[in-house]
Amino acid sequence: MDYRKRICELINDPLVTETDVVTAAEGHGDFALPCFKYARELRKSPQAIAQDFAARLPECGFIERTEVAGGYLNFYLDRAGRVRDVLTEREGKAELAALRESNAGKTVCIDYSSINIAKPFHIGHLMSTAIGGSLYRIYKYLGWKPVGINHLGDWGTQFGKLLAAYEKWGDKSRPLTLNDMLSLYVRFTEESEKDPELAERGRTEFLRIERGEPDAVGTYELFKSTTLAEVNKVYDRLGIVFDSYNGEAFYNDKMQLIIDELDAKGLTEISDGAKIVRLDDYGMPPCLITRSDGATLYATRDLAAAEYRAKTYRFAKSLYVVATQQNLHFRQLFKVLELMGREWAKDLVHVQFGMVSYEGQPLSTRHGHVVFLADVIENTVSAARRIIEEKNPALENKEETAESVGVGAVMFFALGTQRIKDVDFNYDKVLSFEGETAPYLQYTHARCRSVLAKADKPADYDPALLTDDDSYAVIKLLADWNDTVREAAEKYEPSIVARRLIDIAQAYNRFYISGRIITDDAPLTAARLKLTETVADTLREGLDLLLIKAPDRM
Ligand code: ARG
Numbered sequence: 001m002d003y004r005k006r007i008c009e010l011i012n013d014p015l016v017t018e019t020d021v022v023t024a025a026e027g028h029g030d031f032a033l034p035c036f037k038y039a040r041e042l043r044k045s046p047q048a049i050a051q052d053f054a055a056r057l058p059e060c061g062f063i064e065r066t067e068v069a070g071g072y073l074n075f076y077l078d079r080a081g082r083v084r085d086v087l088t089e090r091e092g093k094a095e096l097a098a099l100r101e102s103n104a105g106k107t108v109c110i111d112y113s114s115i116n117i118a119k120p121f122h123i124g125h126l127m128s129t130a131i132g133g134s135l136y137r138i139y140k141y142l143g144w145k146p147v148g149i150n151h152l153g154d155w156g157t158q159f160g161k162l163l164a165a166y167e168k169w170g171d172k173s174r175p176l177t178l179n180d181m182l183s184l185y186v187r188f189t190e191e192s193e194k195d196p197e198l199a200e201r202g203r204t205e206f207l208r209i210e211r212g213e214p215d216a217v218g219t220y221e222l223f224k225s226t227t228l229a230e231v232n233k234v235y236d237r238l239g240i241v242f243d244s245y246n247g248e249a250f251y252n253d254k255m256q257l258i259i260d261e262l263d264a265k266g267l268t269e270i271s272d273g274a275k276i277v278r279l280d281d282y283g284m285p286p287c288l289i290t291r292s293d294g295a296t297l298y299a300t301r302d303l304a305a306a307e308y309r310a311k312t313y314r315f316a317k318s319l320y321v322v323a324t325q326q327n328l329h330f331r332q333l334f335k336v337l338e339l340m341g342r343e344w345a346k347d348l349v350h351v352q353f354g355m356v357s358y359e360g361q362p363l364s365t366r367h368g369h370v371v372f373l374a375d376v377i378e379n380t381v382s383a384a385r386r387i388i389e390e391k392n393p394a395l396e397n398k399e400e401t402a403e404s405v406g407v408g409a410v411m412f413f414a415l416g417t418q419r420i421k422d423v424d425f426n427y428d429k430v431l432s433f434e435g436e437t438a439p440y441l442q443y444t445h446a447r448c449r450s451v452l453a454k455a456d457k458p459a460d461y462d463p464a465l466l467t468d469d470d471s472y473a474v475i476k477l478l479a480d481w482n483d484t485v486r487e488a489a490e491k492y493e494p495s496i497v498a499r500r501l502i503d504i505a506q507a508y509n510r511f512y513i514s515g516r517i518i519t520d521d522a523p524l525t526a527a528r529l530k531l532t533e534t535v536a537d538t539l540r541e542g543l544d545l546l547l548i549k550a551p552d553r554m
Contacts, residue, residue: 002095003062003082007031007075010060011053015041023480028069029076030476036071046071079472083463086479090534095482100143107145109309110136112321113240114247116153117227118162118181121234123371123425124323124363127353130414130547132321133240134494135351137545142489147313151305152247154224160206161188163219164198167205178230181223234374237407239547251304255296258303259289267339277336287332302333310344317347319492324352324420351492353419359426376425381406383431384439388554395553404549405431405439412438415546416498436502438548441539444505446554448536451517451529453552458526465527470511474531477504478538485545494546501542508535 004021015038024032033053035046042049050073054066062081067074089095112132115121132148139146162181165188170176192199208216228245235241259275262268267277273292279285288297309318320330330350337345357363358371384405388398395401409430416436417423433439466475477500488496517528540550 003031003077006060006062007033010057010063012056013053016053023476024074028072029067029074030082031075031077033073033075034071035073039071079467079475080464082479083466083472083475086475087463087530087534090478090481090538099482099486103143105145106143106316107147107313108135108139109147109149109313109315109318110139110321111149111151111305111319112136113235113242114149114151114153114322115227115231117247118159118178118185118223119153119227120178120182120370121231121373122363123358123373123376124356126373126376126410126414127323127356127419128321129235129238129240129373130411131351131353131419131492131494132319133238133547134411134415134497134545135319135321135489135492136241137547138485138489138494138497141485141545144316144489147244147309147315148242149244149246149309150242152224152245152249155248155252155301157203157206158185159209159220159223160204161185161192161202162223163205163209163216164188164201166219166223168198176222176226178227181226230374234377237377237403238411246305246308248298248301251301251308254304254308255300258307259296259300261340262289262336265340267336277339279332279335282335284328284332284335287336299329299333299336302329303336306333306337306348307342310342315344315347317349318344319349319351321351321353321492324354326350327352349492351419354422357422357424360424377407377410380409380427380430383427384409387431387433387439392554397551397553401551401554404551405442405554408438408442408543408548411547412441412498415494416502418495419493438543438546441501441505441543442548442550443554444509445536445539445543445550446552447512448508448532448539449552451532452536455518455525455529457533458529461527461530462523463527465524466531470507470514471528471531474504474507474511474535477507478534481538481542488545497542497545501539501546504535504538504542508532 004018007021008016008018011033016033020037021031021033024030033050035049035053038049039046044052047068047070050068050071053073054068057063057066062078064076064078067076110132112135113125113129115125136146136148162185165184166176166181169184169187170180188198188202192202205216209220259268262277268275268289269278270276271286274288275290276286276288279287287299289300289303290296306318309315322330327350330348330352334345334348334350337348355362358369358376361369363369363371381402385398385402388395388402388405413423413425413430416438429435430437431439433443466472481500484496484500488494511531515528517532518525543550
């Protein structure tokens with residue numbers, strides 16, 4: 001039931017809208033109407049306004065009492081009625097069905113992970129991969145059609161260098177690995193500094209790829225497939241999926257049209273031989289379209305990619321889950337598209353996130369401090385295995401559980417904090433069973449399931465038995481679950497779901513220790529089991545949105 005709407009109808013004042021009614025602060029009932037913003041218009045104190053509203057309120061079944069406190073009008077609902085409403089809604093999902101209906105047919109493009117070929121898949125990529133992967137599930141849950149795009153960094157002169165290095169030093173007698181490519185590239189960079197001929201060779205090899213010479217393209221494709229094979233192993237482990245791997249190279253033949261249009265619209269100018277779009281009027285440096293040698297750039301490819309996505313997917317929104325460092329790039333990109341008259345430019349969003357450090361150390365690919373994501377996952381899973389061995393050696397499916405706990409810990413690390421904040425990866429912290437972590441949530445979920453496994457599923461329950469403060473605290477947190485997920489989508493912020501799960505788990509654990517669930521009192525047991533079941537289902541559902549598995553036993 002939509003209490004905000006009902007309360008608003010009861011107050012029945014043109015000044016008051018549904019969104020003015022907010023969730024009450026702890027200890028102040030269920031909902032509150034802050035009256036401060038009407039003071040000017042009504043020429044009265046917020047306190048007096050709250051009193052007026054309270055006095056005018058007609059009798060109604062679902063509000064037990066109201067209270068004026070400061071400038072707030074607080075609403076205490078009839079708890080039993082609300083318990084029934086919340087649990088019925090969570091089970092039947094009628095609201096969710098309506099929400100899905102309202103989003104049906106909307107497409108959201110999500111550009112995430114977007115790794116670079118022949119470069120390490122390091123822990124820095126975790127954020128984009130996790131946030132994008134989670135938004136994919138969140139939007140899908142809400143009825144949207146998500147399109148996951150891995151905009152591969154698969155074009156550039158570095159592939160000529162790598163090709164030259166591979167031809168010169170590559171061991172063709174065994175399968176190529178991502179590590180081989182990394183060392184070949186490093187070796188090329190070192191040796192070409194001393195050897196201009198080698199540097200030249202890198203350039204001509206790139207031309208051969210550009211011209212499509214079969215052997216050169218063949219090797220380039222090998223670089224690509226080798227990288228993808230390794231990266232896909234990580235994606236599989238994390239439950240990450242993509243609908244498209246169209247990367248930078250895909251737009252080779254799609255940029256000229258854009259460049260021609262930019263020219264025709266008089267947006268470009270030549271500066272030192274390069275073609276640029278000036279953005280001085282918007283307080284930004286120019287956007288580089290082609291270099292003086294005619295080569296296109298990252299931005300040129302992104303212009304073509306945005307256009308392609310608009311035409312192909314007809315998106316309602318197109319997201320780019322990319323680190324804050326690229327903020328200028330995306331502002332320029334969106335502005336150029338706007339100047340080109342693309343009406344959909346307003347639907348492009350740079351979903352940015354902060355920096356990751358590792359055990360207190362900043363990461364830098366350039367200075368050699370590379371931490372591979374696959375290693376981090378492997379280490380976390382091994383640590384989880386040790387913890388399980390210690391805490392619960394008799395557990396069945398130990399391996400599967402260790403995988404869920406380890407991977408979950410990594411995912412929650414990436415998704416549990418507001419994305420704009422910098423985060424530091426620390427094994428002890430992410431694996432703690434007590435902090436705000438995946439293992440804590442998984443453990444709480446397993447705790448619920450183990451209670452449920454001990455009893456038969458009750459046929460019905462009496463909501464009046466869940467009106468005590470501990471039970472009701474859980475109910476309130478379950479109440480606006482759909483709004484929570486919707487808000488996470490609207491703000492592109494999976495941490496909103498994560499936060500709510502932590503709150504639910506903490507409230508449930510307080511409820512759990514405040515009294516036994518299974519007792520001789522059959523009706524009380526039935527009610528508490530019902531609450532436990534709803535919590536378990538919500539935790540599982542929410543964890544799934546964060547790409548985290550919820551094992552039944554731990
Ligand atoms: N490959 C780029 C990088 O690693 C990220 C690409 C993001 N997506 C985009 N459409 N520009 O920095």
